[in-house]
Every structure is written in structure tokens, then in C-alpha cells.
Amino acid sequence: xxxxxxxxxxxxxxHVIALGLLISQYYLAIGDQLGGDPVKAIIHFTGxxxxxxxxxxxxxxxxxxxxxLGYLMQVRRLLGxxxxxxxxxxxxxxxxxxxxxxxxLIIKEILERPxxxxxxxxxxxxxxxxxxxxxxxKRKMKSRWQKLHYGNYIIVTLVAIHFYWSVxxxxxxxxxxxxxxxxxxxxxxxxxxxxxxx
Amino acid sequence: KLRSLAFEKATPxxxxxxxxxKVISHNNFYExxxxxxxxxxLSQSFNVNPWQLTISGEVEKPLTLDYxxxxxxxxxxxxxxxxxxxxxxxxxxxxxxxxxxxxxKQAQPNSKAKYVAFETLYDPKQxxxxxxRRLGGGIDYPYKExxxxxxxxxxLSFLSxxxxxxxxxxxxxxxxxxxxxxKYGFKSIKSIVSIKLTDQMPPTTWNILAPHEYGFYANVNPxxxxxxxxxxxxxxxxxxxxxxxxxxxxxxxxxYGEEVxxxxxxxxxxxxx
Numbered sequence: 345x346x347x348x349x350x351x352x353x354x355x356x357x358x359h360v361i362a363l364g365l366l367i368s369q370y371y372l373a374i375g376d377q378l379g380g381d382p383v384k385a386i387i388h389f390t391g392x393x394x395x396x397x398x399x400x401x402x403x404x405x406x407x408x409x410x411x412x413l414g415y416l417m418q419v420r421r422l423l424g425x426x427x428x429x430x431x432x433x434x435x436x437x438x439x440x441x442x443x444x445x446x447x448x449l450i451i452k453e454i455l456e457r458p459x460x461x462x463x464x465x466x467x468x469x470x471x472x473x474x475x476x477x478x479x480x481x482k483r484k485m486k487s488r489w490q491k492l493h494y495g496n497y498i499i500v501t502l503v504a505i506h507f508y509w510s511v512x513x514x515x516x517x518x519x520x521x522x523x524x525x526x527x528x529x530x531x532x533x534x535x536x537x538x539x540x541x542x
Numbered sequence: 543k544l545r546s547l548a549f550e551k552a553t554p555x556x557x558x559x560x561x562x563x564k565v566i567s568h569n570n571f572y573e574x575x576x577x578x579x580x581x582x583x584l585s586q587s588f589n590v591n592p593w594q595l596t597i598s599g600e601v602e603k604p605l606t607l608d609y610x611x612x613x614x615x616x617x618x619x620x621x622x623x624x625x626x627x628x629x630x631x632x633x634x635x636x637x638x639x640x641x642x643x644x645x646x647k648q649a650q651p652n653s654k655a656k657y658v659a660f661e662t663l664y665d666p667k668q669x670x671x672x673x674x675r676r677l678g679g680g681i682d683y684p685y686k687e688x689x690x691x692x693x694x695x696x697x698l699s700f701l702s703x704x705x706x707x708x709x710x711x712x713x714x715x716x717x718x719x720x721x722x723x724x725k726y727g728f729k730s731i732k733s734i735v736s737i738k739l740t741d742q743m744p745p746t747t748w749n750i751l752a753p754h755e756y757g758f759y760a761n762v763n764p765x766x767x768x769x770x771x772x773x774x775x776x777x778x779x780x781x782x783x784x785x786x787x788x789x790x791x792x793x794x795x796x797x798y799g800e801e802v803x804x805x806x807x808x809x810x811x812x813x814x815x
Contacts, residue, residue, distance in 0.1 A: 376783035379579050380568020381631055383777065383784060437784075442777070444789045449772060457770055509770070512629075513751055514576040514679035 347415045354419050362397065362426040366390070366433065383441045390437060394430035395507060395521065397423055398500050402528045421477050424496075428474040431467050459509035466502040469495050494539055497532070500525050544708040549618035549638045557624060560633035560779050562706045568779065569713045570627065571732055573662065573669035576679035581713035584677075588668055588712035590733075595718060599659070599738035602650035612703050612718050616640035621700055621721075626762045626796045628726035632776045637721050638704035643695045651691065651739050658694040659744035660687045660720060661736040681751055687731040688744035688758065689722065690805075698723055698801050701734075724798040726760045757815040761806065762796035766815050 345353075369389050373382035401423040408416040443450050454464050473493055476482055482489050504525040508518040529536065567582045574581040574588075595612065597605040607615060618638050626632045646658070664672065664684035671678030693699065700721040703710060710716040715732025722729050728748050738744075748756035755769055764774045778788045795802050806814075 370784070374783045374785065376781060376786075378783075380564040381578065381777075381779055384578070384631070386784060441784050444787060446775070446789070449774070453772065459770060512679070513681055514676075516676045516680065 351415055351418050354416075355422055358419065358422055358426065362393075362430075365393070366430065370433075383437070387434060387437050387442060390430050390434035391507070394427050394434055395500075395503050397427035397430055398496070398503060399521075399524055399528060401427060402496065402500060406528070406531045425474060425477060428470050431470055435464075435467055459506050462502045462509075463506040466499045466506065469499050469502075473499075497529055497536060501529070544711060546708055547613065547618055547638050547704045549620050549704070549707075552620040552622050552636065555622055557622070557634040558780055559622070560635060561781050564779055564781075565633060565635055565705060566711050566714060568633075570629075570727065571713055571715065572679040572681055573671045573683065573685065573733070574713060575671055575677050580677070582711070584670055585712035588716070590712065590717040593717050593735075595735055595737065597645065597649040597737045597739075599740050600652050600655035601739050602652055603648070605645075605649050609717060613709075616644055618703070623698075623700070623721060623723035624796050625721075625723065625727050625730070626776060626792065628728055628756065628760070628768065628773075630771060630773065630776050630792075631779055632792075633779050635705055636707075637700060637702040638707070639700055639702035639718075639721070641697060642699040642701050642720065643697065645701060645737070646694060646739070649739070654741045655739040656691055657740045657743050658689045658691060659736075659738045659740050660689075660731045660734055661685070661738075662731055663733045663735045681747055685731060685747045686745060687720070687729055688746050689729075690743075691739070692805055693722070693802075696802060696805070698798060724762055724795040724802045726756075726762060728756065729760050759806075759811075759814050761802075761811070761815075762792060763794060763811055763815065764792040765794075766812055 369378065369386060372378040373386040376382055378385045401420055404416050404420050404423065408414055439445065439450055443453070453460050455461065473495060476485060476489060476492060485492070504518070504522045507521055508515070511518055568578050569581040570578065571581040571585070574585040575583070591609040593609040593612065595607040597607075618640060620636055620638050622634060622636045624632060624634050662683075662685040663669070666673035666683075669683075672683040689699065700723075701718055702715070702721045703718050705714060710719065712733075715730075715734075718734050719732040720730045720734065729746075743758060746756075746758055748760075749758055762773075767773055773792055775789050776792045778790055780786065780788060782788070793799075
């Protein structure tokens with residue numbers, strides 16, 4: 345198989361899984377087929393989905409380097425954009441279906457609840473990253489593009505804390521996510537060290 | 543496996559009932575898993591007969607009720623109560639049971655009795671959340687709750703043995719559970735094996751776990767926010783999917799102020815949350 349065929353195949357799989365799951369979950373939630381409280385279910389699904397996609401995006405580089413599969417790097421943009429899509433759905437579902445557009449309350453919650461504040465910060469950082477994934481913009485930004493996208497390391501840290509702080513008591517799952525996040529960042533410790541010392 | 547019960551029917555109120563399917567599939571019962579759908583899935587082989595419920599402590603006549611007593615000792619009546627979860631969702635549920643006061647009176651509390659302590663069954667073999675920390679949400683079992691004696695004797699405090707005309711499904715706290723409708727749902731302890739009258743305020747599970755988030759009283763109060771979310775409004779779970787416009791104002795004492803507010807006169811509710 346040629347490299348371009350392999351990439352096409354991987355990207356197709358990503359589309360089918362990420363988009364397929366998203367559409368099917370919303371379809372079930374709209375039809376009241378997603379448990380007792382479809383609102384909470386969809387917020388949790390899109391939130392954890394966004395986090396999973398961010399972590400998968402961060403796993404691509406170490407795998408590509410370890411197994412000398414350079415072409416894998418080309419799927420990072422798609423994964424990142426799906427992470428952004430899921431994060432947008434997460435935030436929009438919170439605003440539209442949970443708080444049902446009570447803007448005063450929405451703003452108050454974002455400012456006053458630390459776990460929502462840092463979740464919002466992570467999302468706001470994702471926006472320029474998604475916008476600058478457009479090829480033309482990326483080329484124009486030159487080295488500044490890379491600098492902006494190192495922001496991913498901070499985003500994923502914020503998201504890990506957001507998840508950990510959001511739960512009532514069941515800390516094992518968010519704890520596991522923190523460990524995975526830490527490992528993925530540890531693999532890049534030299535680069536991160538450089539970013540902060542330069 | 544559920545049986546129909548004979549009971550005095552309640553007159554329907556203004557609140558629309560939460561569909562039975564939702565009442566029995568959306569549960570916080572960490573003994574069978576911390577996800578809302580897990581209790582319904584993981585509790586179906588839970589065996590509630592034989593059962594023993596003891597009433598002990600500062601009483602003249604300690605009692606033990608077995609499984610049949612739960613349904614026969616008192617005339618069963620239906621009560622339609624709003625249930626407000628501390629997580630800001632709510633339901634309207636037709637419970638069947640008897641008042642907690644009628645049971646406590648039979649045990650004859652002595653003059654030292656000031657509080658009532660409740661405990662859920664501890665049986666890790668049957669309750670997988672109790673033997674598996676991941677499933678059980680990391681809380682210490684058995685689950686414990688408590689009320690002040692006057693709260694327990696309030697006419698609204700109810701012991702439920704059924705809902706929607708039938709015995710309780712395991713995920714809703716079979717065979718017998720507490721229902722205290724003016725308090726957040728976690729006070730309404732499930733699958734009770736012990737009711738103990740005490741002279742000291744008993745420790746309660748969520749208060750031990752996160753004391754700044756969950757107080758002993760846990761009265762529904764829209765003016766006192768949970769540290770991580772506002773309690774001013776709630777989403778009423780009825781039918782309808784994502785687009786159900788179901789946000790309503792949370793009422794003080796969940797709308798039962800007339801019956802219960804007098805018990806908290808002069809108390810600083812910001813402090814005793």
C-alpha cells in the first residue's frame with residue numbers, strides 16, 4: 345500500500361468513528377433514548393471524547409518517532425480538529441441544554457467555578473489552534489505556528505484538572521487520565537524544557 | 543420479580559410525574575456503580591428476601607422487622623413527592639410506604655434520643671460497588687445517613703417500600719428506603735438495615751467525604767450554592783430529549799416550607815447547609 349493510501353485509510357477510520365459516534369449519540373439524546381438524563385449524558389460523552397482525542401493527538405508523535413512512521417504525523421490535524429469539534433459540542437451542550445441559555449448564570453458559573461473557568465480557558469486556547477490549522481494561515485505564520493501549537497501541552501493539563509475537579513467522588517477515572525497526560529508530557533520533557541528556558 | 547402492592551392512592555398534584563422508566567433507570571446508588579445507568583444494570587440479582595431492619599439505640603422497645611413486616615406492619619399509602627438531587631436535577635415520584643414517625647413511635651424513643659442514624663446494608667458480595675473502589679466511587683461503606691429526631695418525626699419523612707404501584711426495584715433502594723423530600727436526594731438512604739436512635743449527631747457519608755460541599759442538614763436551598771455549582775435552579779426530568787425546556791426555579795425546602803420551615807427557625811442556613 346502506498347503512503348497516501350495508508351493515510352487515506354487512517355483518516356477514513358477517524359471520520360467514521362469520531363463523526364459516527366458524535367452523530368449517533370446526539371441522535372439518541374434528541375430522541376430521549378440516552379438514559380434518564382440525556383443532557384448530562386451528552387455533556388459527559390462530548391467532554392470525555394474531546395479529552396480522548398487530545399490525548400490521541402499527543403500520542404501520534406511518540407509513536408511516529410518510535411516506529412519510524414513519519415507519515416502518521418499527517419493525521420494530527422484531523423484528530424486535533426475533531427478534539428475541537430467535540431469540545432465545542434461539550435461547551436454548547438452545557439450552554440444550550442443544561443443551563444438553557446440563562447446567560448447571566450452561564451457567565452457567573454464560568455467566572456466563579458474554578459473547574460469551569462479552567463475548562464473555558466482550555467477551550468479558548470483551542471480556538472486559535474483550530475483556526476490556524478488552515479494551510480494558508482499555517483504557512484504565513486511560519487515559526488509562530490509551532491509556538492502557538494505548543495499550547496496543546498497547557499490545554500491538556502487544564503483539561504485533566506477540569507475533569508478531576510468536576511467529579512463528586514469517583515476519582516479513579518480522572519486520576520488515570522492525569523497519569524496518562526503526565527506520561528505523554530514526560531515523553532516531551534526535553535522539548536518542554538526548551539520552550540520554557542529559551 | 544416486582545410485586546403489585548395494595549395501598550391508599552394519593553390524589554395527583556400539579557407536578558407532572560417523572561416517567562417510571564426514568565425513575566428506575568437514572569439512579570445514584572454507588573453500591574451498584576457510580577454511573578447513573580449502572581445501578582439498574584448491576585443490581586438485578588440483588589436478593590432482598592430475607593431482610594432484617596432493626597430499630598435500636600435510645601429506645602424503650604428495640605424492634606426487628608423482617609421482610610414481610612415491611613409490607614404488613616403498617617397500612618401502605620402512596621405519596622407523590624418531588625425529589626431534588628444535589629446535582630441539580632429533579633424528579634416527581636409516586637412512592638408507596640408509611641411514615642417514619644409511625645415506626646419510630648412503636649420503638650418508643652427515650653429522653654436521650656436526639657438524632658436518628660440510618661445505615662444501608664453492607665454486603666460486598668451482592669453490592670459490587672462495595673468491593674470495587676472504581677465501581678463504588680471511592681466512598682466508605684456502609685452508607686450512613688442521619689436526621690435530627692424532630693426531622694425524623696415530621697409527617698413528611700417517609701419510609702418507602704414501593705413506587706409506581708409495585709415493590710421497589712433494587713436500584714431504587716429495595717426493599718425499604720427513606721424519602722425526605724425537603725432535603726437533597728442523598729439524605730434519602732436506600733436499602734436500610736439499621737435505624738438507630740442516638741444522643742449525638744451521627745456521621746453521614748457525603749459529609750465525611752466532602753464536608754465543605756455536603757452538610758448534615760442538606761436542606762434544599764436555592765440561596766446557598768454548592769461550591770461547584772449554583773442551586774438556584776434545577777432541571778426537572780420528565781419526558782423529552784435534549785430539547786426539553788425543563789429548567790425551573792428551585793424552591794426553598796423543595797416547596798415543603800409550610801411543613802418543615804419551623805424546624806430551622808433562627809438557624810443560620812449558610813452555616814448549617
